[in-house]
Amino acid sequence: MTEETILTNATIVLADEIVRGTVCLRDGVIADISDGTTDAGIDLQGDHLLPGLVELHTDHLEGHYAPRPKVRWNAYAAVLAHDAQIAASGITTVFDALRVGNTDGDHDLMTDDMVVLADAIQTGMTDGLYRADHYIHLRCEVSSPDCMQAWERLGGNEGVRLASLMDHAPGQRQFADLDAYKVYYQGKLKMTDAQFAAFCDMRIGQSQANSDRHRTAIAAVARQKNIILASHDDATGAHVAEAEDNGVRVAEFPTTEVAARESHSRGMAVLMGAPNVVRGGSHSGNIAARTLAENGHLDILSSDYIPFSLMQAVFQLADEVDGISLPRAVATATVNPARAVGLDNRGEIAIGKRADLARVRRVRGVPVVRAVWRQGARVV
Missing domain, CATH: 2.30.40.10 (Urease, subunit C, domain 1)
Incomplete structure (x- = not known):
């Protein structure tokens, strides 16, 4: 009928x-x-x-599942609550980001939690109860010692369509500025100066020991499984070249104009955070998304940690950036992300x-x- x-x-x-x-x-x-x-x-x-918005990288789900330290909500109920907020923000396709690899000390969510959430996401899709289409984006913390073990437990989920390669160790990429790293992590984890120094040493050591081999291994498996790869927080031309060698198609949150320009020129879709647009700049002191838009190096917006920021940023770009019409701004949250992950029907x-x-x-x-x-x- x-x-x-x-x-x-x-x-x-x-x-x-x-x-x-x-x-x-x-x-x-x-x-x-x-x-x-x-x-x-x-x-x-x-x-x-x-068009319904297409969201490639949202960390928003974890807050519904773990609203307080050591508190775990019913995973199915958590995804339903997340889904309601996503849809009410105008998002009709969402890639829910789940962490792969435990970076000691900065959270209490473990791989078991991610498996529970991945299963809940797929259960809801099977039940047909979600307002939006849900896929899974694996945020692979390649510096983590258990990154590959976590990947083996999560990478086979049929909902996985996207994986990002990230390393949040201090002194590089997102946190090249150690002062910004200190403000973010020491404040978040309430560490003394001595504890923070030990934390930094641990994270740097993990990065040196694990990042290169885990990055290469995950890239190889992703190619075999037709999982789209994203880089994360690239800062230099060398980072971008490495991403290209790994088969990356989406450059998430490049931290410098150089990295964004190089990624764009090599055919990678440059993704930036919508909160960066709404707030007028990066909370980490990195390149502003609006600057990339003005220079023609912004392809995709992501709500990151505030679902409604995606719709806000679309209209702000059109209002505030010369040369960006509303159709062009809308494309950064609709057809551009859809094409980047092979969803050409929307x-x-x-x-x-x-x-x-x-x-x-x-x-x-x-x-x-x-x-x-x-x-x-x-x-x-």
Whole structure:
């Protein structure tokens, strides 16, 4: 039986223009797009109609599962709560980031917890209860001694589509500035100066002993399993060259203009955090996402740790960066991330694409998500 929904009187954000018109959804895909309005269907009252957002790297799930140290919530309930917030932010496809490898001292989540969460994500997809499509992104802390053991337990989950290679040891990449590392970790873990010095020595030693071999091993397995690879916090041309050798397709959060420019020139999609755009800069003192946008080196935005920041950043880019139209800004959170991970059936309002859509109204400068459809069914 054919299922049809007509959305009319909408400000439709297409790939390269904005039109006032009508979109017809039929059997889960976009069947027609036309200028003008109609008496039939749902009147969107001039609100923006965007493609559903595609989120590649969110750490948001862990907070629902472990809301306090040593507290563990029901994993299925945690994913459902996370899913509700994701969808209400206009996100219809999400890659939930799960850590691979335990970096001693900076958290109490272990590999067993990640396995529980990965299983819960897949259970919910099987049950058909989620508002958004969920995939798994494995955040591989290659400096960790148990990184490969954790990978062996998580890498076979059928939901894994993306893996990032990261090393958060002090004095490099995200934390080349040791003062920034001290503010972040010593404050977070409430360590004395002596404890912090020992912590830094441990993390540097782990990086030197493990990072190169784990990076190479995971890259090899990912190629065999057709898992998309991302680099993380690249800072130098050498980092980018290493990423290219490993087969990386997404450069996550490059920390310098040099790394972003090199990644972009080598055909990697450059991903930056939407909170960086909303706040006006990096909390670690690294390159601002807005600067990369101005220089033409920003391809993808990610909500990172605040789901709603993705929608906010899209409109801020269009408002505040010369040369970036709303369609181009929207692409950083829709079709660009979708293509980067091989999901070519979504991410734009075009005939034949999935009917994943978000209705948005600007109120006091804030893009308020008023409704969301996934595959033609309203989920928010």
